[in-house]
Amino acid sequence: MKNKHLYAGFKEKYGPYALMAGGSYGLGGAYAEALAKRGMNIVLIARDKEKLDAAAKRLMEQYPVDVIPLAADLADFEKVKxxxxxxxISIGLLVYNAAFAPIGLFETKSEDDLAKAAAVNVRTPLLLTRYLCESMIKNGRGGIVLMSSIAGMQGSPKLATYAATKSFNAVLAEGLWKELKGRGIDVTACVAGAIFTPGYQQAEKTKPAPGAMAAGDVAEQALNALGKGPVFIPGAVNKFARFLFMRLLSRKAAVNIMDKNTGGLS
Ligand SMILES: NC(=O)c1ccc[n+]([C@@H]2O[C@H](COP(=O)([O-])OP(=O)(O)OC[C@H]3O[C@@H](n4cnc5c(N)ncnc54)[C@H](OP(=O)(O)O)[C@@H]3O)[C@@H](O)[C@H]2O)c1
Known part of the structure; x- marks a missing residue:
């Protein structure tokens, strides 16, 4: 198998099961496949049961792994728990991928939409991390990947709520990276730029942002980066963008540049 050397020891360190939160298609589907390639068994969560069951079946046909489909809404942490x-089963890895992005002017977003973004993007990854790290600490090993975004590195007009939730995930991962390192647990935030997924293609109706990446590349690279540092930025363009936004530009300039990218979203 291609990349076999990269995958060596992955299951021993993070297995036998991974919890793939939001994993039936798009980037989540690519993560699930990248996990299966590493021999990981998977608990696969998504809402649409038909798509979820089909994804689980496909993975089990293609790879010698067990996939448990769990149809649930990640907005409801208590139900998922x-x-x-x-x-x-023993879950040694959490990949939290699902997100909800209320796109458009803040004043036009309903309370329900804002609460859903807070639940799916902040409350559930936070509480799932807390829940799963307990057994990881007991076992002295494990891993946590939280999806963040370049949009979360500064205020992002028309994506203000989503961007703020993505900032939360990056900062949470950084703190936990240090805290949990000594307990044998690797934590990484994947701070991605544009990825060709159905969600992105639906939101971006003009031309894709510079440096837009294939979902499979992001998933592969993010899993390979686990254990190498608190933040992983896939792609050279995104690495440069993060440096620009966080280190070179004033906050005002960073927001104004972001506005040129996100201000046209609808
Ligand atoms: N796409 C980009 O350009 C981009 C850029 C930067 C960062 N990101 C980050 O990458 C991650 C993936 O984003 P994406 O929009 O491209 O999604 P995606 O990975 O294409 O798909 C989302 C997956 O999550 C599931 N899901 C979504 N909401 C869920 C919920 N409430 N409960 C359970 N499952 C749910 C979906 O299945 P169901 O619909 O059946 O539930 C699907 O399996 C997000 O964290 C996002 O912030 C994306």
């Missing part, structure tokens, strides 16, 4: 508590 109740499902997980019924499983008699």
């Amino acid at each position: 109740a499902h997980l508590e019924k499983l008699t």
Whole structure:
């Protein structure tokens, strides 16, 4: 198998099961496949049961792994936790991928949409991390990948709420990277730029942002980066963008540049 050397020891360190939160298509589907390539068994979460079951079946046909499909809404942490508590498996890796992006002017977003963004993008990854790190600490090993975004490195007009939640994930991962390192747990935030996924293609109706990447490349690179530092930025253009936004530009200039990218979203 291609990249076999890169995958050596992955399952021993992070297995036997990974929890793939939002993993039936798009970047999540690519993550699930990248995990299966590494021999990881997977608990696969998504809402659409038909797509989820098809993804689980496909993975089990292609790779010698067990995939447990769990149809659930990640907006409801308590329900997800109740499902997980019924499983008699050991989860050594959390990849939190799902997100909700209320796109458009803040004043036009409903309270329900804003609460859903907070639940899916902040509350559930936070509480799932807390829940799963307990057994990882007991086992003295594990891994956590939280999806963040270049949009979360500064205020992002028309994506203000989403960007703020992505900032939360990056900062959470950085703190936990240091705290949990000594307990054998690797934590990384994947701070991605544009990725060709159905969600992105639906939101970006003009031309893709510079440096837009294939989902498979982002997933592969992010898993390979686990254990190498608190933040991983896939792609040279995105690495430069993060440096520019966080180190070179004033906050005002960073927001104004971001506005040129996100201000046209609808
Ligand atoms: N796409 C980009 O350009 C881009 C750029 C930077 C960062 N990111 C980050 O990358 C991650 C993936 O983003 P994406 O929009 O491209 O998504 P995606 O990976 O294409 O798809 C989302 C997956 O999550 C599931 N999902 C979504 N909401 C869910 C919920 N409430 N409960 C359970 N499952 C849910 C979907 O299945 P169901 O719909 O069936 O639930 C699907 O399997 C996000 O964290 C995003 O912030 C994306």
